[in-house]
Amino acid sequence: MNRIKQFFKKIEDFLHDIYGMDKHMKKIVLLLLLPMFGYGQLASSGDGIDVDLVYAGTTADANKPLNKVQVNDTIIVKLQLDNLSQKTITYVHVDVQYNVNAYARVDYSFNVPANAQTSNGNWSGNGMKWSPNPNYDLNDLWAQWSTQGGSYQQVAGWEVDHVEAVSLSGITGNYATLHFKVKDAGDNHSYTDNIIITMARVTDNTGTAEYVFPVGKVRGYDTMSITHIPLEDLDSNIYIKATFNNNFDVTKVGVVVQKNGTPVSNNLYFDAGGQINVTEYITSTTDSYTLDFVTSYNATEWEALLDNVITISDVTLTLNELGQYGHGNAGNVFTTGIQYSAVDSDNNRDLTPQDAYNLLGHVMGSVDIIPDDGTGIFNNSFKPIKKADYDSWSIYKFQNNVTEPNSSVVHPITVDFNQSSYTEDFKFGFIGDANGSHSSAVEGNAASSLTARSNNNYTVSSAPLMSYGQQVLADGIIQGEWSTAIEDGRVVATLRLLSTDVTALQLKVDYDNTVLTFDEAVFNTGNTVTNFASETNGRVNLGSIEQNGGEIETGDVFKVYFSGNVTSPVGLVSIFNTDAANTDGYRLILNLQ
Amino acid sequence: MSYNFQKWYYFWLFVLFLACSKDDYSDFQTLSPNLADNMSIEEPTGLKFQGSNITDGSKFNLKVLEAGEYSIEVRDYFKNLTSKSIINAQSGDNVFKFYTRALQDGDYTITIGKDGQEIHNVKLVIK
16 A cells, blocks of 8 residues: 555656646646556456466576566566366467567476376477457457457567467466576667567366357456566675674664665665675676665764764873873874874864864864764764775875775775675774774784884783773773762762872763753862863763873762752663773773772 | 423433443553552561562662661673662661663663672663
8 A cells, every 4th residue: 555655656746846736736637647547457357367477586596586687597487377267277378479589488397287288389480479469458368369450470589489288177377387598689679578478278178068268358467478678697796794893783884785876775784794795786787886884873873872982082092192191101002094084083184183182172072073064973973994995094194195095985886797706895983983992993914003002012901891881992990989879959970089090081971861950060180180071961971181291189080960859869870981091091991889 | 391302311311321330440450559568578678679670760669677878789781880879778668769761771780788788689671
């Protein structure tokens, strides 16, 4: 029913586009046109015999849709008898005409009662084609043959199979099956009705006299011909493969395949292993194909993901790389060009302290480093890059005006059809993800900086630890205490820092904003520490960063105050994520008790 | 009585008859008016939740012998502390609301403690 509605809606839209008709005018025109829609459909015999030409896949793939059939596929065509009468079919012959430039009939078989006699006479000669009887419907198969007006004529390029069966008992259903090998008939060939039923005769000999199903009672229904322009004979299996970070749910992104700028697929999402099979959508060597990356996350969900991607340790690492962290031992903490590109917030291929401060501003909630080109936050923050480019994008290349690899959500692809299996490999980066918490890992040595301290004395935890739903590779673990209580009629959440040598700290806490109102955040982190707090949609983002050589003091460093008429604080405030960094800007895990 | 009068008379009588019939609320579960009875704990101490899952605004009873501050920790599957609340409990039954809107749905471990000592530890689904 929905398809019918969509069909009429498309016609309405068409009338509106062409003639600018209003809603009521379109309805009236549609009503007047309604009887015409029936003329294109074949009519059933009603209470006679319907002969159906059924496409049933290929010999290699029974489920292959007709529109995906390629040259050199062998298609299966069934002749289906639907006996709507009270009679018995003891004799049937159906003529199947086909164009030999487009199809070669390579095999046939019968499915008839035991002891039935069958034959498939091929009429070829110098070519044979039915000239229809114009006085009867084309699908009135017995009338086409038995009355005057139609005949077979010599036409090169056409042949006819005379598919016949005789039985003492009833013949019904799929009584015969033909196999056709698909051929390339050339660009100028018309593939319309290149396989078609031309005529049929059906009788019942069970009585004392032969009963011939009369004119009008043997009809081609509901399909009597096949029209299909075959696709190229491309045998490559084509895959899109993603190498992704475990903190990123790859099944939430996918691609739309575009052919010459027009989508030819729905949203195809990566499976859990990071793969998509796009074979059925890339069917030509001469057309241009692109992959448009998409996500099933809505904008709010994507923003929540970015809340985990861009955190204070991305800032501290960037500040240190640019000598702005204030704790000495500056620079050489980035190892790849991917990191440089991720934090080049003004996209000028020149990483400056301003880029680091933009990133800090983003984390503090005062600056948005994600561009807004009107296409949405996903398009402007997600960076799919072909794997080879990703792994070889070095700091040297970034700094020396080498053309940056395509990191947009639209990627042209060129398939090598000489390979039986072709895979286009991608890796994913994120804007602002300096520490690579959610970006794909850079593999190999092509992109690595030989001067980076990571190759010398910087060590992180050898195995990632789970911290608030993320796998975190960190330089250490620090301790803190967290609690929520009712104090003087307000709900107060307190973070007590127990560890020293902490130079940056960030906490994102969710609260029930249907019950509570965020009042303020109070810091006790030290005189030279920069603190920040902001609130959006039930989430408070608060943190501190020390850039003057000192460290964040221990004790009750954060207190977050909420007001609300409650007597129980249980569950009202929860921790969304945490982040922290040491004097080198490297990430620390905050272990809360 | 005229026919017209009788027609309206019986119509309104029928309406009145329907209106005064006993309401059938068999499809609705009747909740006990005394919720505290459902939450009661017979033993001297204990922890009881209103349902098998914790939903927003559902209640729990913490029965203790000693009055004072008790902590309620909520930890996720990876033992990360997600929420920790401090409540003041009286000796005996203490029924509190459990809010869940700020928590993501999932399996959690709920731990009740006092002065750093664990008193109760249960695994529950928060919805």
